[in-house]
Amino acid sequence: MAKKIFRSPNSKLGRFILGWALVIGGIFGFLPVLGFWMIPLGVVILSADIPYMRRLRRRVEVWLGRKRKGVKKDIAKTNTEI
Numbered sequence: 001m002a003k004k005i006f007r008s009p010n011s012k013l014g015r016f017i018l019g020w021a022l023v024i025g026g027i028f029g030f031l032p033v034l035g036f037w038m039i040p041l042g043v044v045i046l047s048a049d050i051p052y053m054r055r056l057r058r059r060v061e062v063w064l065g066r067k068r069k070g071v072k073k074d075i076a077k078t079n080t081e082i
Helices: 012-027 038-046 051-081
Strands: none
Touching: 012 038, 038 051
């Protein structure tokens, strides 16, 4: 089992507020202090309690895994052709 890198609030309300604050703050990522990195972090925190966000997070994980696997195949293919 993976170790937790950061602690999220124990209360459902705290996770809900923190998650949505990060997502909304990420929308204003063009501003100096806020950033677009806040959107995925907010989705991860919200995915603990909201089934739709959990499915969204899982779809992105699967998509990234497939994309990474395809990149590894392409790299292996080019290495054998050289």
